[in-house]
Amino acid sequence: MTLSFSDDLSGSMVQLVFPQRICLACGSPVSQPGICDACAQKAISMPRCRHCAAFVLDENELCPSCLDGHNHYFTFARAVYPYEDRMRDWIQAFKYYNKTYLRRPFAAMLFDGYQLYFADKEIDLIVPVPLSSGRLKERGYNQSALCAQLLAKRLKIPYTEKGLLRVKETVALAELSAKERRSCLRDAFSTSWTGLQGKTVLLIDDIFTTGATASTCAKELLDQGAKTIYVLTITAVVI
Numbered sequence: 001m002t003l004s005f006s007d008d009l010s011g012s013m014v015q016l017v018f019p020q021r022i023c024l025a026c027g028s029p030v031s032q033p034g035i036c037d038a039c040a041q042k043a044i045s046m047p048r049c050r051h052c053a054a055f056v057l058d059e060n061e062l063c064p065s066c067l068d069g070h071n072h073y074f075t076f077a078r079a080v081y082p083y084e085d086r087m088r089d090w091i092q093a094f095k096y097y098n099k100t101y102l103r104r105p106f107a108a109m110l111f112d113g114y115q116l117y118f119a120d121k122e123i124d125l126i127v128p129v130p131l132s133s134g135r136l137k138e139r140g141y142n143q144s145a146l147c148a149q150l151l152a153k154r155l156k157i158p159y160t161e162k163g164l165l166r167v168k169e170t171v172a173l174a175e176l177s178a179k180e181r182r183s184c185l186r187d188a189f190s191t192s193w194t195g196l197q198g199k200t201v202l203l204i205d206d207i208f209t210t211g212a213t214a215s216t217c218a219k220e221l222l223d224q225g226a227k228t229i230y231v232l233t234i235t236a237v238v239i
């Protein structure tokens with residue numbers, strides 16, 4: 001998997017179209033921001049890991065990370081759409097190219113994902129995966145927080161960024177193996193916030209890759225007294 005921004009899309013598409021009006025996956029016109037019904041149906045019917053958000057090739061199988069027991073700190077994770085095609089470019093534009101207006105279509109996708117996979121759960125608190133203060137200063141915004149906040153507002157579920165702090169920034173995780181990611185992420189998150197006691201938390205992020213970040217965050221939240229951690233991301237890798 002590469003995380004490079006497609007050359008042909010870096011200028012033209014991202015700047016010239018109105019992402020509120022087109023499906024972020026296939027580009028067809030939509031009446032609501034996010035993805036079209038056909039793309040939503042395609043994602044729903046794709047096989048995925050029973051435990052985490054990764055899309056897998058074999059139905060009802062666990063992905064390699066879950067099979068090895070590495071993603072066990074969260075109860076369950078789901079992503080709305082696979083990290084592929086146009087969606088990759090929109091995520092990259094959102095994350096690295098200052099296209100913060102994409103928070104609305106992405107929040108709409110998260111809302112649909114919540115309705116599909118978490119509507120029967122009693123979520124007490126929505127928490128985004130944090131950036132370190134250095135990275136936040138450099139980027140100017142936390143893309144996961146932008147859409148998590150909109151999601152929480154729409155669902156009328158309490159939201160906080162105090163639930164989790166990133167005390168150590170990690171190198172580009174995309175370049176690392178699953179094992180390297182886990183060792184790199186050790187001690188990367190911390191919290192001293194006391195509001196987590198007994199809470200069921202929905203953790204929000206933009207991409208689910210190996211689950212190392214989500215699992216490390218979940219562990220920290222549990223260590224600080226949270227009861228159950230669920231994870232919802234906009235996209236997940238296909239493995």
Ligand SMILES: [Zn+2]
Pocket residue numbers: 023024025026027028035036037038039040
């Ligand atoms: Zn579509």
Ligand SMILES: [Zn+2]
Pocket residue numbers: 049050051052053054062063064065066067071
């Ligand atoms: Zn898995």
